[in-house]
Amino acid sequence: MDGDKNDQSTVKAAVIGGGLIMVGALQACYLAKRGFQVDLYEGRQDIRTVEEAKGRSINLALSVRGRAALHHVGLEEEITAAGIPMRARRIHNRAGGLHNQPYDKDGQAIFSVSRRNLNEKLLTKAESFPNVKLHFQHRLVRADLDKGELQFTTSSGDTVTATHDITFGADGAYSAMRRELMRGNRINFSQEYIPHGYMELKIPPTEDGGFAMLPNFLHIWPRDEFMMIALPNQDHTFTGTLFVPFAIFEKVQERGEDGVIEFFTKNFPDAIPLIGEESLKNTFMSTKALPMVSVKCYPYHRKDKAVLMGDAAHAMVPFYGQGMNCGFEDCVVLDEILNKHNNNFKTALPEFSQVRSPDAQAMCDLALYNYVEMRHLVNSKLFMLNKKIDDFLYWLLPKSYMPLYNMVTFSRIRYSIVISKWKQQKKFVRFCLISALFALPMIAGTGYWQRSNLSGHRRFNFHWRNIRWEKIGSKQR
Numbered sequence: 001m002d003g004d005k006n007d008q009s010t011v012k013a014a015v016i017g018g019g020l021i022m023v024g025a026l027q028a029c030y031l032a033k034r035g036f037q038v039d040l041y042e043g044r045q046d047i048r049t050v051e052e053a054k055g056r057s058i059n060l061a062l063s064v065r066g067r068a069a070l071h072h073v074g075l076e077e078e079i080t081a082a083g084i085p086m087r088a089r090r091i092h093n094r095a096g097g098l099h100n101q102p103y104d105k106d107g108q109a110i111f112s113v114s115r116r117n118l119n120e121k122l123l124t125k126a127e128s129f130p131n132v133k134l135h136f137q138h139r140l141v142r143a144d145l146d147k148g149e150l151q152f153t154t155s156s157g158d159t160v161t162a163t164h165d166i167t168f169g170a171d172g173a174y175s176a177m178r179r180e181l182m183r184g185n186r187i188n189f190s191q192e193y194i195p196h197g198y199m200e201l202k203i204p205p206t207e208d209g210g211f212a213m214l215p216n217f218l219h220i221w222p223r224d225e226f227m228m229i230a231l232p233n234q235d236h237t238f239t240g241t242l243f244v245p246f247a248i249f250e251k252v253q254e255r256g257e258d259g260v261i262e263f264f265t266k267n268f269p270d271a272i273p274l275i276g277e278e279s280l281k282n283t284f285m286s287t288k289a290l291p292m293v294s295v296k297c298y299p300y301h302r303k304d305k306a307v308l309m310g311d312a313a314h315a316m317v318p319f320y321g322q323g324m325n326c327g328f329e330d331c332v333v334l335d336e337i338l339n340k341h342n343n344n345f346k347t348a349l350p351e352f353s354q355v356r357s358p359d360a361q362a363m364c365d366l367a368l369y370n371y372v373e374m375r376h377l378v379n380s381k382l383f384m385l386n387k388k389i390d391d392f393l394y395w396l397l398p399k400s401y402m403p404l405y406n407m408v409t410f411s412r413i414r415y416s417i418v419i420s421k422w423k424q425q426k427k428f429v430r431f432c433l434i435s436a437l438f439a440l441p442m443i444a445g446t447g448y449w450q451r452s453n454l455s456g457h458r459r460f461n462f463h464w465r466n467i468r469w470e471k472i473g474s475k476q477r
């Protein structure tokens with residue numbers, strides 16, 4: 001089907017999934033801007049009408065890639081204004097010490113945004129287009145993609161069928177669209193569950209209603225095989241996310257409330273007063289840790305009839321805070337390709353699969369790499385040393401060295417190029433270190449020889465600059 005520029009208003013597009021998060025809702029906006037007739041089908045209720053959206057993280061880190069996608073539909077300023085900028089990481093060490101490090105020498109920030117607020121704004125934006133229709137509590141159960149026939153079950157248990165020229169599957173990591181796409185097509189698919197689970201813990205405001213910790217930071221508690229992070233919310237709370245192997249979650253829960261306190265006293269002592277002992281025990285004992293899965297598939301499309309986006313195409317573990325940013329960037333990449341192909345899906349969709357999958361898969365791999373890497377930084381000093389080396393090289397060689405995290409988070413360099421640049425940089429750093437190791441003895445030898453001829457001896461002291469820790473027990477966390 002050639003949706004060429006002239007008759008695009010007759011193109012009927014279906015988007016599956018646009019609730020809990022927003023790749024589908026955002027894609028509906030992109031298609032509406034192209035003039036297509038868009039039907040957005042979401043299995044859940046309209047999040048704008050329900051009190052509390054269950055599951056998934058309450059807030060997320062929005063960075064450059066996601067912001068660029070939102071900018072295209074005029075939502076970047078509104079969303080970032082409602083978010084909280086996190087300009088630095090704040091590392092909490094086991095003894096309660098704290099260490100800050102800015103993310104970017106130019107003060108760029110990642111934004112802690114409310115999942116609900118983001119979703120509400122995107123659904124309202126999509127609804128504002130006259131050529132978009134939202135259908136909630138429509139769960140896709142079957143699809144004949146060659147005919148464009150989609151079958152949904154509704155909240156009343158009825159079956160509804162709809163026919164569309166093209167279907168965009170943004171229905172998440174456990175995608176029904178991907179299942180239907182794989183039926184009778186040669187689609188490569190892999191998924192990997194990691195042994196860790198995650199649990200959210202709320203850090204309430206202080207008694208006077210302020211933030212319990214400094215707000216403009218991404219708070220990180222790196223603890224070898226455990227990790228915890230906390231992102232600020234507009235209501236002066238923080239949403240903490242605890243990452244622990246399921247086996248240990250279960251062991252601690254088996255030990256009951258005392259086991260919870262023992263675990264936190266040993267690993268995250270400063271978090272106990274922040275969360276509150278009672279709330280910590282209640283949440284930990286009443287919450288089931290949730291799984292994290294990495295999903296890859298290829299290709300993402302079926303002829304000119306269907307294409308996957310977001311987690312449906314490439315779910316990743318959340319150790320880089322890029323899943324949503326990557327899904328949002330899918331919308332930008334597909335939009336650019338549709339422009340290039342003048343809305344001709346027959347040629348545009350294969351190019352989207354070909355261009356986007358190496359980048360999305362690179363990000364899936366980086367997120368898994370981070371998951372492993374962060375656990376090997378057995379303590380916070382090592383975590384910070386790693387970052388200080390990165391920052392020093394970035395300061396020394398700004399044109400040729402950019403830390404991996406900055407390339408991922410503060411640039412739109414294709415993820416696959418980020419990996420190749422990172423590998424080149426690592427080789428360069430290794431070369432410099434080895435050269436320095438060889439040169440050092442010669443420099444030292446020469447220096448010693450010179451000094452041995454100097455009147456009097458000045459000791460040449462070389463101090464590793466100790467990582468400065470704020471005084472333990474300082475008021476603000």
Ligand SMILES: Cc1cc2nc3c(=O)[nH]c(=O)nc-3n(C[C@H](O)[C@H](O)[C@H](O)COP(=O)(O)OP(=O)(O)OC[C@H]3O[C@@H](n4cnc5c(N)ncnc54)[C@H](O)[C@@H]3O)c2cc1C
Pocket residue numbers: 016017018019020021022023024041042043044056057059060061062138139140141170171172173174175176177198241292309310311312316318320321322323324325326327
């Ligand atoms: C703990 C955690 C922390 C995270 N933190 C970050 C972060 O800081 N930054 C970041 O960028 N990303 C983060 N992510 C990743 C991010 O949540 C996902 O990448 C993002 O939600 C993917 O959006 P999506 O629209 O592709 O899929 P989803 O968010 O899964 O949305 C899919 C939608 O489709 C609907 N649906 C599913 N099946 C059907 C069906 N059969 N019919 C109709 N509708 C259906 C669902 O109800 C849902 O509304 C995090 C993830 C986790 C688990």
Ligand SMILES: Cc1cnn(-c2ccc(OCc3ccccc3)c(C(=O)O)c2)c1-c1ccc(Cl)c(F)c1
Pocket residue numbers: 061089110218220227228229243318319320321370373374377383386387405
């Ligand atoms: C939600 C979100 C947004 N960004 N990041 C993030 C991720 C990784 C980072 O460094 C990894 C590294 C540090 C040191 C060496 C290698 C890698 C940093 C950083 O540099 O501050 C920030 C996260 C996040 C998500 C989950 C966990 Cl568990 C976590 F800790 C942070």
